[in-house]
Amino acid sequence: MIYFDNAATGFPKSGRVLAAMTKAYGLCGNPGRSGHAPAIYAAEKLYECRETLAAFFGTAPERVILTPSATIALNMAIKGFAQNKVVTSSVEHNAVFRPLYSMWQRGRADLSFFDAGGTDEQIVQRFTASLEGAYTAVFIHASNVNGRILPLREMVTEAHKSGVTTIIDASQSAGHINLSVKDSGADIICIAGHKGLYGPLGTGAMLINPSFDMFAETIIEGGTGIRSLDSEMPEEYPEHFEAGTMNAPAFAALAEAVRETEEEGLGDDRIFAKLYESLKSMKNVTVHGGPEYGYDKYVPVLLFNIRKRNCDEAMTYLAARGICVRSGFHCAPLAHKALGTENGGIRVSVGRKNTLKEADVLIDEIHRIAKSVS
């Protein structure tokens, strides 16, 4: 099997990541819920994960809110901090757009969209122009549809000049490119554990900038192990956002996955380049919004279509040959609208476990479909 759907989930997880989880299961009780050995071990594993993520992503351990997914982290951040006029981009994933839409429906936010196409300068300019009167900006760091990385630091700088809080969806960028809360200046960055970091499913995080001190409403309340006598969630981080039993074995494995990412590096750019160059020059194939502004401005995700071929059929053809890609809308209809791919497309997403040889096989199979088009 050849797996090029790493933007959906990194595959395969490594043996050491799974071993870390299994080992933790043998020793973990419920973290923070008692003072016996398994409960303490579980709490230590959670803290180790906070420290590892904090070091990797440039924030403080207590500012690492561990969540069951990036989607839940984004919902917590958006509903906790966004209000009034909210600025967001034309290329958001439904994990950002749908929570914002639900806030708009309930009269809790007005939405203003900026065009996130074009050069970095154009993006920053349009973003800046949209900030007037805004309270919060929520936007994707790197598109899950065509891989485009938005100029995060410049955008955050402009937002802060206007007193606008920034919430970033880094689901697709974390683990693929260097990303730092402190260096970017972003107030909140939400990440997935199971994509570019190759951690287990069921892991994500909301990373809060140590300099950010706004108070958030919560969307999930429950037991916290501390301050049990209070009717409200504790005010301190991370407990303010962490209700219920935390999945200590999964976060033990996520810590291991981050260590592995540090050791292995962020992947071989040549695979992405080879795929792009081959598809771009292939007859009957159109790459949509490929890395036209330079490879350093993209995570390794390519969207394309084959003339006269339905994208789902092409995906199914490839799947039958053991090649995994994803067709359709990738939970991001806004991005497809922006790219002009209203009927969807075929997405190839490279991970650091892919090889150049796998890329060759994929290219050959796509070529086989493309050349059959009359």
Place this chain on the structure above:
Amino acid sequence: MIYFDNAATGFPKSGRVLAAMTKAYGLCGNPGRSGHAPAIYAAEKLYECRETLAAFFGTAPERVILTPSATIALNMAIKGFAQNKVVTSSVEHNAVFRPLYSMWQRGRADLSFFDAGGTDEQIVQRFTASLEGAYTAVFIHASNVNGRILPLREMVTEAHKSGVTTIIDASQSAGHINLSVKDSGADIICIAGHKGLYGPLGTGAMLINPSFDMFAETIIEGGTGIRSLDSEMPEEYPEHFEAGTMNAPAFAALAEAVRETEEEGLGDDRIFAKLYESLKSMKNVTVHGGPEYGYDKYVPVLLFNIRKRNCDEAMTYLAARGICVRSGFHCAPLAHKALGTENGGIRVSVGRKNTLKEADVLIDEIHRIAKSVS
């Protein structure tokens, strides 16, 4: 090590449950996100878990909403369905009380508490008396502090006579006693996967009665794999509530855990009886709200204190001898208030993997502390 903290999390998880998870990790992509083999396998594993839970808990597979925890399931249910006057009990866990309190704070619900102490008849009577003008009732099935099982079916019957929707927190009862959505008539039952069912952490479910047809607001929105072009979450279950990547390997393991529970049965009642009889008759030991109304009205949880001994110190003493119990408030201050244990207590919670011999060791050690009290 002797583990009597199964109400916090069932320990240890069995080899076959962990093997099911590890196996799934080797084959699972992102469920519902493409048509290639790993994505299809992951979707099949999710569906298998829905079917297994549906059969075990008496509902339909599409009415099994898989969640990362009972806490998240309860927040979804409470904030989705509860409004106006909400009736709840005097013994709730913070996973119910805090979400209700946050709704009250935001002006979205009025709370009315009924006394859940005494006989079944007394509980039903007081519950029924509190229903007037209510819209929703939310209450615990079995207390995580003293194990008392509330008379679910009778309470649901009374609630429905008054047109009141019922949301049940079965975190502590699922896997310990027979529980059926259909037989109880409850509208929504929320369960934890990692406690009495001995499934992995990071698993829970909201079980919806097939006859319940109210529409819920969501608290988490995001990608669903289906109906990606819509701005709102799909109306159909389970997708309405399931946003973001579902943790297919964990739910594959939960299905295995449920099968194991079916095979192994619900545990050896003699352990609970032996612990209760021994502690009840022990000098300087007070059992709070023990199974005085009959063992069949309790899940195997005991709360006690030792005269002149701080409960945390007693827990630490036991932990140093390799015995795991939990002291303090158990995230349920209301229940402690109702039991008159305002300074907390020591909780022993039995699981189906405990043995009579382990109970003997625990009894000896508690006796050692108790007899040292002058």
